[in-house]
Amino acid sequence: MMKYRLPEIGDKDILQKYVKEHHDNGEAGVSASVGLAATEYSEWVEKIRRNAAGGDEQWGRSLLYLCFDEDRLVGLLSIRYELPEDLSLKLGDIGYGVRPSERGKGYATEMLRYALAVCKEKGRQEVILGCYKDNPASAATIKKNGGVLINESNGYNEGRISQYYRIMLDS
Numbered sequence: 001m002m003k004y005r006l007p008e009i010g011d012k013d014i015l016q017k018y019v020k021e022h023h024d025n026g027e028a029g030v031s032a033s034v035g036l037a038a039t040e041y042s043e044w045v046e047k048i049r050r051n052a053a054g055g056d057e058q059w060g061r062s063l064l065y066l067c068f069d070e071d072r073l074v075g076l077l078s079i080r081y082e083l084p085e086d087l088s089l090k091l092g093d094i095g096y097g098v099r100p101s102e103r104g105k106g107y108a109t110e111m112l113r114y115a116l117a118v119c120k121e122k123g124r125q126e127v128i129l130g131c132y133k134d135n136p137a138s139a140a141t142i143k144k145n146g147g148v149l150i151n152e153s154n155g156y157n158e159g160r161i162s163q164y165y166r167i168m169l170d171s
């Protein structure tokens with residue numbers, strides 16, 4: 001059974017280990033971490049809490065969930081359910097990452113399914129997801145959740161093609 005919740009001050013250690021595991025795996029960035037590695041920890045927690053409660057003028061409210069299987073932090077899930085359409089089409093409404101040692105076990109598929117339920121509950125009728133064309137694992141995660149390719153562009157990050165998928169939530 002997966003559990004999802006906002007980060008707390010007491011999560012500092014498990015999040016540091018989560019980031020370190022990415023670095024040890026040769027990955028510079030940590031997906032869906034909303035600047036975790038570059039921000040002082042308590043400020044980061046405050047920022048995440050603020051985003052959830054009141055949001056940001058440009059982004060609206062958004063959720064950053066720690067995703068646990070039993071007591072193990074397996075992934076991060078960013079749900080930007082109030083993004084205005086222009087940003088949604090550029091950044092996507094949902095982002096996620098799974099720690100290297102837990103990939104290939106179905107977690108991302110499950111996490112995205114949960115994010116879609118949250119977006120639906122928030123009143124969204126569809127969401128947009130973006131992923132790089134050279135990221136087959138993420139594309140597979142999106143397609144398994146009903147994603148349909150709607151656009152391809154290299155405008156967001158020069159030299160790397162992004163693909164955009166739409167998932168309809170009404171049913």
Ligand SMILES: CC(C)(COP(=O)(O)OP(=O)(O)OC[C@H]1O[C@@H](n2cnc3c(N)ncnc32)[C@H](O)[C@@H]1OP(=O)(O)O)[C@@H](O)C(=O)NCCC(=O)NCCS
Pocket residue numbers: 031096097098099102103104105106107108109110130131132135136137138140141144
């Ligand atoms: C992308 C990512 C989140 C997938 O997480 P995951 O938990 O391993 O994904 P799942 O186990 O749910 O697998 C989803 C699908 O991807 C496929 N997949 C997994 N790894 C794959 C790989 N290396 N190459 C191709 N397909 C892959 C799986 O087979 C599965 O599809 P299937 O059931 O049809 O076989 C994970 O690899 C990750 O964190 N990568 C780095 C961060 C990132 O890219 N985030 C997304 C940004 S858009």
